[in-house]
Amino acid sequence: MAELESNIGAVLKNKSGKIWSVSPSASVYEAIELMAEKQVGALPVMDGEKLVGIISERDYARKVILKGRSSKETAVVEIMTSGPITITPQHTVAECMRIMTEKRFRHLPVIDNGKLVGMVSIGDLVNWVITEQQQTIRHLEAYISGNAS
Known part of the structure; x- marks a missing residue:
């Protein structure tokens, strides 16, 4: 399936780019507040320009709520996943889906030349596959009906 062979660079071009x-010293509350505001399920944790971790809603649920900790008094560095697995824009959609499935992740940071250039979620990848399949179907329907240009 061609849509699974697309690279992550193409997927990132369809995203907002933001x-x-x-930061590692931010409170978990601040991180969760930003996730809610931006409607994302995870955030990269940056020490300046360096990716040092990732914090997700799952981290919050399992490491703060279930442990009876305070989100306003707990620093991101205390619950984040350090040294996250990263991908490059050259990785394929299929490779990323395999990584996410095997490692049970929902988000992957994208690094290009040592710099964070984006984040992809399992939702981004599923939406990419669906959109690409719909385009293929439209092209095939146009071809079959003789309307192909």
Whole structure:
């Protein structure tokens, strides 16, 4: 399936291009507030220009709520996933889906030449596949009906 062989660079071009992040010293509350405001499920944790971790809603649920901690008094660095697995814009959609499935991740940071250039979620990848399949169907229907240009 061609849509699975598309690279992540193409997927990122369809996204807004904005990357929201938090610092390791930010409170978990601030991180969750930003996730809610931007409607994302995870944020890269940046120390200056360096990706040092990722914090997700799952981290919050499992490491703050279930442990009875305070989100306003807990720093992101205390619950983030350090040294996250990253991908490059050259990775394919299929490769990323495999990584996410095997590692049970929902988000992957995208690094190009040592710099964070985006984040992809499993939702981004599923939407990409669906959109590409719909385009293929439209092209095939046009071809079959003789309306292909």
